[in-house]
C-alpha cells in the first residue's frame with residue numbers, strides 16, 4: 001500500500017468532526033490494506049503499520065529524529081512511490097543507528113526518506129515523527145473502524161485489543177481471518193501477556209461516589225485506600241514473574257523485591273493488579289510525592305528512577321487470574337475473595353460498607369495516614385480492562401488534573417535563564433488541546449532545571465519570550481477551583497494552579513479531557 005493513501009485518509013479524517021465519517025474513511029483504508037494479492041504475511045505487516053500510522057503512532061519506538069532535522073527538508077518528489085513498508089523499514093533503520101557518527105547517519109537516512117516523499121507525504125511524515133498526528137480519540141475510532149471493516153461488533157474488537165495490549169495485531173488477525181468472530185474470541189487473557197489496566201472515574205466526595213454507583217441503593221460497596229505509588233500489573237507462571245507499569249512498560253529487572261514477594265504467594269498462575277510503594281519503618285506505605293521530589297533531576301521517567309533507589313513493596317487490589325481461573329468478568333466480590341486467598345498479607349486496606357458515613361470516616365483515616373484518598377468500587381462490577389470503568393470512583397481531597405504543557409515562558413529575575421511559566425492545556429477528544437491557564441508555582445530548582453532542558457528539546461517555535469513546544473509533556477496540577485474566563489478558548493480558567501509533578505507514566509493522549517474539566521467545574 002502506498003503511503004499516499006494513508007496520508008490522504010489522514011487528511012480526510014482530520015477534515016471532518018463526524019466520528020462516523022472518520023470511521024468510514026479508516027475502515028475503507030483498512031479494507032484496501034488487506035485486499036492486495038500479496039502474501040498473507042505481507043498484508044498482515046502492512047495492516048499493522050497502517051493501523052499505527054493512521055492513529056499517529058510511530059510504533060513504540062523513538063526515531064531519534066529531532067525537530068531540527070525536520071526543519072530543512074529536501075525538495076519533495078513529484079510522484080508518490082513510497083509504500084508504507086518502505087517507510088517503516090526506513091524508520092526502523094533510523095531508530096537503530098547508535099554510537100559515534102550516528103547523528104550524521106540519521107540525518108542522511110532522513111534526507112533520503114523525505115526526498116522520496118511528495119510534498120503532501122512530507123507533511124504527513126513530519127507530523128508522524130513530531131507526534132502531531134497523535135489524537136487520543138483516534139485510537140478508539142480505529143478500533144470502531146476495524147469492527148466495521150471486519151463486520152464484527154466494535155465492543156468485541158475493543159475487548160480483544162485490551163487483552164492483547166495493542167490494536168495492530170488484533171486488526172491484522174481479524175481483517176485477514178476467514179472467521180473474524182472466532183478469531184477475535186482467541187484473544188483471551190494470557191498469563192504473561194499484559195492487559196491494559198482498568199482506570200477510575202472521579203467524584204468530589206464520598207457521598208457523590210456512592211450515588212454514582214447507584215443512588216438510593218443500600219448495597220455494600222468496597223472502599224479501598226488509594227495508595228499513591230506506581231501502578232503494577234504482575235504476571236506469574238511458576239517461577240517466571242513479569243512486572244509491568246500502567247503504560248505496560250516492563251520493569252521486572254528493576255524490582256527484584258516485588259518478584260520475590262510474588263514467588264512466595266501460594267498460587268503459581270497469577271495476574272494481579274496493584275500499586276508498588278516504599279514502606280516506612282512503621283510499616284506504613286509512603287506516598288509517591290515524598291520521594292518523587294528527590295528524583296526531579298532524573299533523565300529517565302521518575303518511576304524508573306525511583307524503583308532504582310527504593311525498596312518497594314507491592315499492595316494488590318485486584319486479581320485477574322488465579323490458578324487457571326480467569327476472573328476478568330467475575331464480579332469484584334468474587335475477585336476479592338480470591339485475592340485474599342492468594343495475596344493475603346499484601347493487599348490494599350479496604351472497608352466493605354453500605355454506609356456513606358462509615359466510608360467517610362475510613363477516607364479521613366486514610367488521609368491522616370498520608371495516603372492520597374480512596375477508590376469506591378462496585379462489588380458487582382467486572383474488571384473493565386483498559387477503560388475508565390463505571391465500577392471504580394476515586395475520591396481525593398485535593399483537586400488535581402493531568403494537563404499537557406503547550407508552551408513555556410522565559411523566566412526573569414531569579415529565574416533568568418530558565419524556562420519557567422508553563423501554559424496548560426486539557427485534551428480535546430476531537431483533537432488538539434484547550435488552554436486553561438498558566439503557572440510558575442510549585443517548581444523546585446531541580447524541576448526548573450529539568451523542565452528547561454525538556455522544553456528546549458520539545459521546542460517548535462520561539463518568539464524570544466514564549467517558547468512553543470510539542471504537546472507531549474504531561475504535568476499533574478493542583479488547583480483551588482475553576483472560574484469562567486473569556487481569556488481562554490474553553491471559557492474556563494484554573495484558580496491558583498500549581499505544579500505537583502511531571503508525569504512520565506502518562507502520554508498526552510491520556511491527559512484529562514476538557515469534558516472532565518467541565519464536569520469538575522460544575523459551571
Ligand SMILES: Nc1ncnc2c1ncn2[C@@H]1O[C@H](COP(=O)(O)OP(=O)(O)OP(=O)(O)O)[C@@H](O)[C@H]1O
Pocket residue numbers: 198199200201224225226227228229230231246275317348375394
Ligand atoms: N486501591 C486502589 N484501587 C484502584 N486504583 C488504585 C488504588 N490505589 C491506588 N490506585 C491508583 O489509582 C489509579 C486510579 O486512578 P486513575 O485510573 O484515574 O489513574 P490516574 O489517572 O493515574 O489517577 P491518579 O493521577 O489520580 O493516580 C490507578 O491507576 C492506580 O495506580
